Amino acid sequence: MNEPKSPLDLLIDELRDKQALPALNDTVLEMSRIVRKQDYFTSELSAVIMRDCGLASSLLSTVNSALYSPRCPIKTVSSAVNYLGADKVFLLAMGLGMFRHIMATIQKRKLLKLYAISYCCGSLAMSFAKKINHPNPEEIFIIGLFYRLPCMILANSFPYKFQAMETRIWEQEMTFNQACLEIFEMNYDAFCKEVLALLNMPDDVVAMICRPSAASDPMRLLVEESDHLAAMLFGDQESGKSQLKESEKRISKIMGSEAFSVPDLLRHTFASDGNIKHFFNLEPDDVEMMINLLEWGKASPMEVVARMDFGCSIGSFEQTDSPEMLIGHFLTELAFCRKRPFVFSQLLMLAQEALFRCLPDSEIYIAFSCDKTEVVRGIAYVGKSLQTDAKHFTVPMSRSDSVIVQCIKSMLSIYWHSGTLSLGLPYDSFGKEPFQHAYLCPIVIGNRCIGLCFVGRFKGEGFDERERVWIEQVTEHFASAFKTLKR
Known part of the structure; x- marks a missing residue:
């Protein structure tokens, strides 16, 4: 006699039936297949990336950003691979490719907002990684980018249950595992591992995205702070001067610095990452307004910047050079x-x-x-x-x-x-x-x-x-x- 399925297995089955689980597109699958080979040519990897004009454009925008500050503009995928190395380009391309593919299929504005938070979290986490000289900031970018992915799957498929789970987390100060166990009868970390396994994420990435009750790794803590800041910026958490000062204190302690400015970090990150403007239609004036509203704390920055059209250009690409x-x-x-x-x-x-x-x-x-x-x-x-x-x-x-x-x-x-x-x-x-x-x-x-x-x-x-x-x-x-x- 077969043993009854666990609540986690039943929920995964239901998500599969609803086609709500993330799927890798052909480009990401092919990149993963190539890098798994022991003796692949870097030309194979660059060939797959350049076939997807939108992905190639997003990758070059990231490589040319202030995060990397190349001495001369990098105009080709080949140059990007030579400049960063195949492993780093693969991680960036995989993260951007997954993000573009998943976001292109999302229509509900609530979920588009969650994806905006996700990308912002990835970009902020990468800024932090650069500041503390982390050996692999590209991996941290992926961790930040998909930090909220399990939550978004639950929010998309079970909106009322997820809202009840959020209430327990933010109002009753439960941990994610406690709230998820009470509402969905499963452990949140276990759900994370199941979802991330579908994306073939490395074990160390999975370990960072899951939310242990006592995380001590400084980079893991900075990813969490990136998520808090992104959530405040896009109106998903309460903001204001007192909340910002608390964030700045925590970040200063993690980084071992005397003072830290969240507004300066946001300005630098948004100015450095050209994909933020392309993905979310954000101009510098919009960013400055959002930061001011974040400090004010009386209105949601996302609601006030009403002309932002998340995802409107996610699939578009214009060849700028003849x-x-x-x-x-x-x-x-x-x-x-x-x-x-x-x-x-x-x-x-x-x-x-x-x-x-x-x-x-x-x-x-x-x-x-x-x-x-x-x-x-x-x-x-x-x-x-x-x-x-x-x-x-x-x-x-x-x-x-x-x-x-x-x-x-x-x-x-x-x-x-x-x-x-x-x-x-x-x-x-x-x-x-x-x-x-x-x-x-x-x-x-x-x-x-x-x-x-x-x-x-x-x-x-x-x-x-x-x-x-x-x-x-x-x-x-x-x-x-x-x-x-x-x-």
């Missing part, structure tokens, strides 16, 4: 690679991003030929499909009828159209791609062709003369920079 401007930037970066030693993954990322950003609606493969196996095999792919792998691009050198093989043997660029010569593709997933046009450019070093760059399109009128020149220039720079690679 392809002509972008190609100039990329060719300059590739020219730098020719003058100094460069690691292979950095060069590969830069070349594929140059082609992807400047040639819309294109599928890009960079492939090398192997004398030992006599096969042309892809090593990098970027395009619209998350299911395509660079290794699918595989053509035997014995296929003399293949345009791909002819390009390598002749060491000449070839402009191919459907219905003419054969591409010579195998009958696998890549061979079934409905290419209508392709431009193939050989990678030549000295008197030897080591591979090629393949840029294909499924529809449209093909590649104009300007685009073909760009492909040739990027490939030529790639080949020249290849000589300076660190061995």
Whole structure:
């Protein structure tokens, strides 16, 4: 006889039936799959990020913020990976990707407010992490970002029960575990672990997001203070000068400083994080008004700044630079690679991003030929499909009828159209791609062709003369920079 399910299991089942549990979108799932591999190329990670224009824009906005203060503006995902490292970029992209995906599906204004609190908490927590020189502020950003996620799931699915739980926490001063046990008949920490397990969160992140009754880790305490400040700022907790002074005292004690100013922290954080303006339509004047109302404590800052439209631009993205401007930037970066030693993954990322950003609606493969196996095999792919792998691009050198093989043997660029010569593709997933046009450019070093760059399109009128020149220039720079690679 099966044992009866626990209240926690029953609640999880009910949330699944309501489709109320968070789901990872394809981009985040693919990023997680790549970083779990022991020997992945950083070009694979950057290729997934750059496919999602909105995510790439949000990531670059964060990297260019005052939190990182790069000496020169970082305009490409490749540069962001080189500047911060793949692990930090993955954490930032994962947090931003999850946030954008979940928030885009939320319609109720009450929940949009909770998501505004969540993002603000993540941003404030990251500011604190930078101030105390935490070794991994990106991880703290994720902790702050999803600190309230379990609460939001309960609020979305069981609003009246959650309101009763909040009443016990704030008016009767119960702990989260006590209030959750009384209302939902389950432990809040256990619910947190179940929810975060669905997002594949690391154990140390889960431990920080769950709310132990006696937390002593300074960073854990600062995440909690970030949540309190964000809640006050968006009208979810009582605010006023006395509440702010209490927060400042606690923060000063945690950080071991004599004085601390919450208004200054808020101004710095909101000015530093460009995503706050993009996600929540907040101008500097709005932020200043909210801070003044926070100190006054007589009205909710969120209610007074009535024109704020949370989530209105979460899915929007505008390309600010034209392809002509972008190609100039990329060719300059590739020219730098020719003058100094460069690691292979950095060069590969830069070349594929140059082609992807400047040639819309294109599928890009960079492939090398192997004398030992006599096969042309892809090593990098970027395009619209998350299911395509660079290794699918595989053509035997014995296929003399293949345009791909002819390009390598002749060491000449070839402009191919459907219905003419054969591409010579195998009958696998890549061979079934409905290419209508392709431009193939050989990678030549000295008197030897080591591979090629393949840029294909499924529809449209093909590649104009300007685009073909760009492909040739990027490939030529790639080949020249290849000589300076660190061995």
